[in-house]
Amino acid sequence: MSLRAKWTLGGIVAGGAAAALLGAGSSALALYFARRVLTPARVRVADQEVLAVIRQSSGLQVILAATPETTQDGTYSLFFDGGKGHARIGRIISYSPAERTVLRYVDAVYQGNLETARRGWWGGAVYPDPSAVGLASEEIAIEVEGGAAPAWLIPGEPDAETWAVLVHGRGATRQESLRAARPVHELGLPALLISYRNDGLAPSAPDGRYGLGSTEWRDVEAAIAYALAHGAREVVLFGWSMGGAICLQTADLSGYRNVIRAMVLDAPVIDWVNVLAHHAELNRIPSAVGRYGQLMMGHRLGRRLTGLAAPVDLKSMDWVSRAVELRTPTLIIHSVDDEYVPYRPSALLAEKNPEMVTFEAFEKARHTKEWNADPDRWESLVKAWLQRQLAPRVNPGQGTVLSGD
Structure with missing residues (x-):
């Protein structure tokens, strides 16, 4: 077998192996994607940061890290302490793009102690029952x-x-x-x-x-x-x-x-x-x-x-x-x-x-x-x-x- 033939064969084998690896990787990614869609998640990610809670005579206010969710005006929920805590968060008081923080009213705390919370997740279900x-x-x-x-x-x-x-x-x-x-x-x-x-x-x-x-x-x-x-x-x-x-x-x-x-x-x-x-x-x-x-x-x-x-x-x-x-x-x-x-x-x-x-x-x-x-x-x-x-x-x-x- 000539050297050229060996190189050609080697190229085919290497290319086939690479294609197989690529195919296996794509299959694994496709399966991961399908399973993520079909499998219920049992643990929520606490991806919202609670920076401070301020107690005023009129009630509580909360300073949150600014995210696409926390900077939307309206009324929302904040779940904390692994879901054991639940607060209804009201309208925006102020927003600081430079500091990446937002100050909002706290309309109600249904469960838990918001003043000790450090992280939580945002939601639209504002009422517990x-x-x-x-x-x-x-x-x-x-x-x-x-x-x-x-x-x-x-x-x-x-x-x-x-x-x-x-x-x-x-x-x-x-x-x-x-x-x-x-x-x-x-x-x-x-x-x-x-x-x-x-x-x-x-x-x-x-x-x-x-x-x-x-x-x-x-x-x-x-x-x-x-x-x-x-x-x-x-x-x-x-x-x-x-x-x-x-x-x-x-x-x-x-x-x-x-x-x-x-x-x-x-x-x-x-x-x-x-x-x-x-x-x-x-x-x-x-x-x-x-x-x-x-x-x-x-x-x-x-x-x-x-x-x-x-x-x-x-x-x-x-x-x-x-x-x-x-x-x-x-x-x-x-x-x-x-x-x-x-x-x-x-x-x-x-x-x-x-x-x-x-x-x-x-x-x-x-x-x-x-x-x-x-x-x-x-x-x-x-x-x-x-x-x-x-x-x-x-x-x-x-x-x-x-x-x-």
Whole structure:
């Protein structure tokens, strides 16, 4: 064999080895990406720094390190001491870009001692329970696969035939839904603020993985069944982020879909392929690797690697492509500045199906924090839209009122 031939062969072998290593590395990264999406996180990162707490005659103020979250005006939550502490943080008093600090009012401390806190995490769930909103409630259990899922039942008007079922997002709890509790109550609707598989309150799914809406909708169906068994004739679904995807799946697949009168979706996942591509880009994962991760989620052989009991059909949850199939009146509220779930699919769904979908854009609000940035606008929009949807429907020809069935 000539020296040239040896070099050529060596180059081929080396190139093949490099390609194999690159392929193995890409596969590992794709699998890591898929697992991160599908696996519930049990520990929250305390990524917000508490610099000082000032006690004034008018109450507490807090100095926080300036971050994209803490410098947004509005009302938010700060969880500290590993989640044992919870404070409601109010509007900005002052902001120093040079010192990278922000001074804010503390509206309430529900649990823990904020004055000893050093770090915490920011959130949109500003209330710990219905009593903090000023509403009475009952703790109930809804029978789901694997056991009972805790829920808050906030009563409405006596003999109300329309109930609300409120569905929180990925990594959140039913506390997130409390932001809608007051307008729902003012409309007279009994409200079920539910938990669902893998959220830390409801029983975990057998595989311990998120279905991104493809499995969780069954727990919403169980909540609808509970409402129907206790006097409801129809329901309104509320969903935040992945909770929006869950509501869309419920309206599509549930045997009770005909009793869903309307849906209110806040920053919903309308198209998982779009969201996952966005997160691959945010995490500097090559687009091809991100698509490979999506393939793992949706392929029957990939479930051995991801831990899924069954593949997740992402295409079936693309509601931009399926826009005309959505036949439930839907209000979508979505910030154009959402850093986590891009708003464009929400706008496109409304453009493609204006008969069923109303889109309301917010600005300067981060993911699922439209209410936090402007609660008055959020609540007035929801109430006005739902009042129109829940008004008695009249048959123009006969003048008869139609039921919600």
